[in-house]
Amino acid sequence: DQQVKQNSPSLSVQEGRISILNCDYTNSMFDYFLWYKKYPAEGPTFLISISSIKDKNEDGRFTVFLNKSAKHLSLHIVPSQPGDSAVYFCAASISSGSARQLTFGSGTQLTVLP
């Protein structure tokens, strides 16, 4: 049973518009969340993170929102650019304990159309 779910395998957006990528989790112990971006034939690269003590974190065109009661987070990209076309993975971790591992979602392929 996947503890981190990205239910949309793909998303297409017009250049300049907003991209919204969604992620749901089931484990209420998760208290740190990250988004990674992955281009073909490359490893994932860190994009943005958020701690459970916050509900929003912003970095340039990228904003992550966290709704703890709904166990839901989203990544907003505004404005979207063709270079943003990639697979986006959300990940979650539990900060306590001896083995703090990341649990990844299955990814969403974002295509930004020029």
Place this chain on the structure above:
Amino acid sequence: IAGITQAPTSQILAAGRRMTLRCTQDMRHNAMYWYRQDLGLGLRLIHYSNTAGTTGKGEVPDGYSVSRANTDDFPLTLASAVPSQTSVYFCASSALPGRDEQFFGPGTRLTVL
């Protein structure tokens, strides 16, 4: 080198053969990880090491072993490869276990026939 390197880039392997995937980082990170990426399943943790000399099992450890003799190297060994181990393998590292941002290598594409 800067960051994480993985070798080989790709490999085709006969079932039953032994294979070691290499991973080296030069960031002096304490923690290192091995993931496999499969379509529709995202990245799944195979093994991890919080510091040199220690290792632990992740979500899908069966059929794989790791060692962490020093800070920089974290090889992943398939003792007797099976077709279900066909995947893309990513090595990653982080300054601190789990919570910190993880840096990923470019991946090794492994095909077991």
